[in-house]
Amino acid sequence: MAKAPTSYIATAGAARTRTTDSLTFPLATRPQAMTIYLRFIEAVGVSATGSGILIGTGPDYLQVYRSSGYLVTHDGSVSSTLSTLPSVGDLVELCVQLLATGSVQIHQSINGGTVTSATASASHAMSPSWSLAKVTLGPGASGSAQIEDTTILRDVFIVRGVHSLAAMRVRMGLTP
Numbered sequence: 209m210a211k212a213p214t215s216y217i218a219t220a221g222a223a224r225t226r227t228t229d230s231l232t233f234p235l236a237t238r239p240q241a242m243t244i245y246l247r248f249i250e251a252v253g254v255s256a257t258g259s260g261i262l263i264g265t266g267p268d269y270l271q272v273y274r275s276s277g278y279l280v281t282h283d284g285s286v287s288s289t290l291s292t293l294p295s296v297g298d299l300v301e302l303c304v305q306l307l308a309t310g311s312v313q314i315h316q317s318i319n320g321g322t323v324t325s326a327t328a329s330a331s332h333a334m335s336p337s338w339s340l341a342k343v344t345l346g347p348g349a350s351g352s353a354q355i356e357d358t359t360i361l362r363d364v365f366i367v368r369g370v371h372s373l374a375a376m377r378v379r380m381g382l383t384p
Contacts, residue, residue: 231345235263239334240368244304245376246272247363250294261345261364264338272304280304280314286329288314303373310334315373323373
């Protein structure tokens with residue numbers, strides 16, 4: 209199957225641009241121990257800033273994005289950052305854990321390889337509810353700064369409780 213853009217951009221005449229796709233949907237859960245699984249194709253490399261997912265909005269939010277590496281932040285107060293950087297075209301899997309203590313930790317596998325884990329953050333008090341009970345993917349998925357996203361998301365899976373990347377692959381039906 210040939211690759212095709214989601215919307216046509218004319219190549220003749222004056223320069224054209226296309227608005228980046230964005231998706232927002234409600235999240236009917238309170239802040240609690242949870243795991244987020246993201247699988248995507250790295251499209252621009254980690255040197256470019258972009259976001260993958262945002263739950264809530266400031267001051268009560270959970271955000272996964274890339275900066276100098278992929279990271280997760282909880283309320284902008286605590287974060288966990290990966291130092292292993294994928295290249296453009298790599299299949300990246302991220303497993304983000306929000307623990308009952310409010311701490312966060314992020315794990316990554318590139319092209320199905322060995323899982324690397326960032327150091328877990330310190331504990332952080334959890335709010336009784338998200339300030340905005342929604343999930344945002346794409347532009348606008350930012351806690352305190354506007355960030356653009358060019359990540360090609362293939363799978364997003366959010367579950368209650370803390371699970372490993374291997375367990376999330378099983379839940380997604382990717383491994384038996």
